[in-house]
Amino acid sequence: MSDVVSYAACTALLVLSCWDLSTRRLPNALVAVFGALYVPHAWLAHTSWTSFAQHAATALVCFAIGALLHAAGQFGGGDVKLASTVLLWAGPRAALPTLALVSLAGLAIVVLGCIADRLASSVPFVVPLARLWSVRRGVAYGVALAIGGWCVVWPRTLIAG
Numbered sequence: 001m002s003d004v005v006s007y008a009a010c011t012a013l014l015v016l017s018c019w020d021l022s023t024r025r026l027p028n029a030l031v032a033v034f035g036a037l038y039v040p041h042a043w044l045a046h047t048s049w050t051s052f053a054q055h056a057a058t059a060l061v062c063f064a065i066g067a068l069l070h071a072a073g074q075f076g077g078g079d080v081k082l083a084s085t086v087l088l089w090a091g092p093r094a095a096l097p098t099l100a101l102v103s104l105a106g107l108a109i110v111v112l113g114c115i116a117d118r119l120a121s122s123v124p125f126v127v128p129l130a131r132l133w134s135v136r137r138g139v140a141y142g143v144a145l146a147i148g149g150w151c152v153v154w155p156r157t158l159i160a161g
Contacts, residue, residue: 020142026078035085059088102148
């Protein structure tokens with residue numbers, strides 16, 4: 001049953017990635033679904049109340065820092081919420097490695113976006129695909145966050161299976 005929860009969480013992350021690529025927005029309801037799926041996952045995994053509280057505290061710290069970055073215009077509101085839910089799943093032990101992975105994925109997305117912008121101006125048939133990744137529209141950082149989330153959720157699925 002825990003596998004079903006993990007698969008649902010991974011599916012939510014995949015949909016969030018596609019949504020962010022196409023609209024540069026992350027729907028609150030879907031971010032909430034991903035975060036809420038941690039509760040049955042924790043219950044099915046027999047997570048202690050202490051561990052659950054540590055995961056929640058990690059998410060709250062991330063949200064507080066993200067809110068400051070959002071107020072400074074450095075981070076989107078949806079990205080703040082998704083980062084918090086990803087770190088809810090990661091917890092305190094995996095938070096820093098997850099953030100490092102998200103940062104590297106974000107860098108790759110920026111590089112891919114710059115390449116897409118260059119190609120769009122010189123190769124007309126790649127314009128529709130290039131538009132998805134274009135950094136001129138902003139960085140689809142939700143994709144990087146979803147990659148980090150996937151790496152947090154997916155190993156649990158593999159281990160449980």
